[in-house]
Amino acid sequence: MKKWITTTVLGSALLLSPVQAFANIGDQTLRPTMTHSDVKTLQTILRDKGYFTYSGSPTTYYGSYTKSAVVSFQRAKGLTADGIAGRNTFNKLGVYKVNNSYLVDYAKRYVGTPYKWGGTTPDGFDCSGYINYVFKNSHSIYLPRTVKDMWANTGYKVYSQAVGDLVFFETYEPGASHMGIYIGNGKFIHAGSSSGVTISEMDNSYWKPRYIGTKRL
Structure with a gap:
């Protein structure tokens, strides 16, 4: 019974907390060779801004074209140009962590x-x-x-x-x-x-x- 009460209280607190975490684009750091659904959105954002020039449709794979686009964007925005799309890169892309x-x-x-x-x-x-x-x-x-x-x-x-x-x-x-x-x-x-x-x-x-x-x- 004590364990059930503790679990229930903790669950309720998480549901009510104003800083509750949500799955936003950018919560997952994206790296070369990864496959993730957020990669497709990243490619779309970079294409809209003129950085992702691959002629095919966006995919879930973080390949060389995606890395090159991320590096170019990072250099343009004064970020560390490592080709890794983390929170700082997504913020510069105009995509934020929002509850x-x-x-x-x-x-x-x-x-x-x-x-x-x-x-x-x-x-x-x-x-x-x-x-x-x-x-x-x-x-x-x-x-x-x-x-x-x-x-x-x-x-x-x-x-x-x-x-x-x-x-x-x-x-x-x-x-x-x-x-x-x-x-x-x-x-x-x-x-x-x-x-x-x-x-x-x-x-x-x-x-x-x-x-x-x-x-x-």
């Missing part, structure tokens, strides 16, 4: 905060200022300041949403100009110019036709 449940819980604390053009504090947020604030203060992650830079340089593209993903929209100008955090059940949280920080439906009549894609960190 997505905690991220969303933290983001919800600011529902009702007014919109302010250029705003980056709880006195008032614009859409990218809000995202920056949430990631910085919940995870010490410093993202690019603008929506366009986050669309171009943060995370990797996915074709269905999961909790914690960044969702992007085309609104007042061509390309990505608005964004939010997907919170599940077809909803996202964002700083809207007419509503302040609020939760909206992805498929409502305004947002659905303006949606352009999702990035995962």
Whole structure:
């Protein structure tokens, strides 16, 4: 009985902990000659940034083309150019270790905060200022300041949403100009110019036709 109680308490603590570990891309250090599902994502990110030039489809094998691409990227970013993709390399690629449940819980604390053009504090947020604030203060992650830079340089593209993903929209100008955090059940949280920080439906009549894609960190 004592062993059961101890195990149950420990399990509950892990489930409730705000620093609970999640399996993020980059949690596994990737090395040459490895075979791992994350290698395919690594190759895709490097290809999007112009470093992975192999003409075939991404694979799960970490071969010479992948190592060469990683080395080139590491040199460009001032990292140790060892061809090993660890946490520092993934961070520079714009892919971070995120507890997505905690991220969303933290983001919800600011529902009702007014919109302010250029705003980056709880006195008032614009859409990218809000995202920056949430990631910085919940995870010490410093993202690019603008929506366009986050669309171009943060995370990797996915074709269905999961909790914690960044969702992007085309609104007042061509390309990505608005964004939010997907919170599940077809909803996202964002700083809207007419509503302040609020939760909206992805498929409502305004947002659905303006949606352009999702990035995962």
